[in-house]
Amino acid sequence: MTNLYFGVGRQPRRGGCPVRIGPGVELSAARQFVTANDPSPSFLARHQFLIYRLFSLAGLIPVGAFLVVHLLTNASVLAGPGTFQSRVDMIHSLGPLLVPIEWAFIFLPMLFHAVVGFVIIANGLPNVGSYAYVGNVRYTLQRATGMIAFVFIIWHITQLHWLGTPFGGGKFDPHHATSSAAVVLRPLLISILYAVGVLSTVFHFSNGLWTLGITWGLWTSPAAMRRANWISIAVGVLLGGAGLGALGGMRSVDIEQARAIENRMDDVKRMLEGGQSPVDHQSRPGAVPISGTTY
């Protein structure tokens, strides 16, 4: 009868091993196993701890780290279109490496974080109505802002980075960083949606920083958690300010003027690269018509 175990191709689990006391006992033990209906846990179930820890880590590095760089870069527009353009040029100096880098270190880790995040959300049961504690409100907000951030980031990348016009406003042009972004953000509704998206993302990151510290065991006592909370608040305020500052900066910029600065910088770059003479920016084939106007 013992062969029945191996007959169905499964190893007995802990405590499920038949003990030969008598034929009857063995039979019932075997039956217990067969009817126990427990397929061995899946790959994902067996590596749940590792997956959740990688999920937590991905939120900080590289996704969170990118968020910090991204928002601070954008906020440099407050120092003028020229400053922002030079920051963008610095990023784009990576050239053909840029696309593989953004996929490997930004898009794929973000997608992984999002997929595991949705699994976590689906398995939770928010109960802030019955237990309205601060921690529980933050738990619920963390999930809500995560979902808002997901939708926002998909829209943000698809519209500004990949497709442009189908989602309104045109595409981001790395050679005309400020002016092309300013054109996209000109409608008030778009700017409001961006503000909501950016603030949700910033809350999700800075609150996530605090929970990450608990998850990995950086701060363990309630007093340490309270102190760490100030770090999380400071990061949130700083990044929220940077994000809103970038939005305000892009909106308040004079597009014509920014365009002129960017064209001058573009000319310098072209001369340095290939010794070419300045091009006529009005009729240059690469100039992207934005909202019906070629700047």
Add this chain to the structure above:
Amino acid sequence: MIKAVESAEHSGGAGQQAVADHGGNGHAAAPRVVRVRILRQDAPGEESYWERFEIPYVENMNVISILQQVAARAKSRDGRRVAPVAWDCNCLEEVCGSCTMLINGRTRMACSALVDKLLEESGDEIELRPMSKFPVVRDLVVDRSRLFRALERVKAWVPVDGSYDHGPGPRISPESQEDAYPLATCISCGCCMEACPQFTKIEVVRREDESAEAFEARKKTAFDAGFVGAHAISQAMLFNGHPTGKMIADERLEALTSQGGIQMCGNAQNCVAVCPKSIPLTRSIARAGRAATVWAIRKIFDR
């Protein structure tokens, strides 16, 4: 502040509603009756239904004494004879952990839930429901075997079984004792699991042709795939901090990093907020997180 229905105080008559006035006008007028709404269920898997009861008010009642009165009368508020409401209780002093239920929507012990305070919070009626994260056996009685299975999973004990003399145990410093004592006050009431948004109900229904052992095995497998809960994480930390208990520290960490382990915590911190014994559960969880971090690194690089 609660609403006071003046007319009900004077109109009198059997079954009339009387509402407590615990307001700031000096002497509180005692309510004449206490109204209770109980979510009942006749057996596992059956539909639940509300039933309302009314019992005479007595000073300093707790929810257990209300349930005793409800059982003694076995009559609903509209006068129908009904089966007495079933509930669990034992010590009546918040030590045994058996009378946990949802009182006015929140998990707590019925024995330490004082009626006068509840009426202050909720006005004229007290609501009782069975815990929502454990399978209902009958009325307010739930099957908390998953709670005890979680303690088994993390080996929440000191491994000193045997018939021979182990000699005296190692000395424990007063600091270490003070650190461990709060964790040792856990009464396995299940409040932390009930309030946890990451802890969801697992109910395994026995099949008709299933033996008791097979059913138990299936239940264990189902429970082991779910979250262990804050209490088990805290107990694992209690025994990992004990000089003898620490001998199987790795086995506990293995359990805590398996499916449904420490990683399921979502840091809502409801557990510590509802714990009737004020156990620093989030400190235990963070310590377990740190131990799991170190243990995972050791597991990867030391083998």
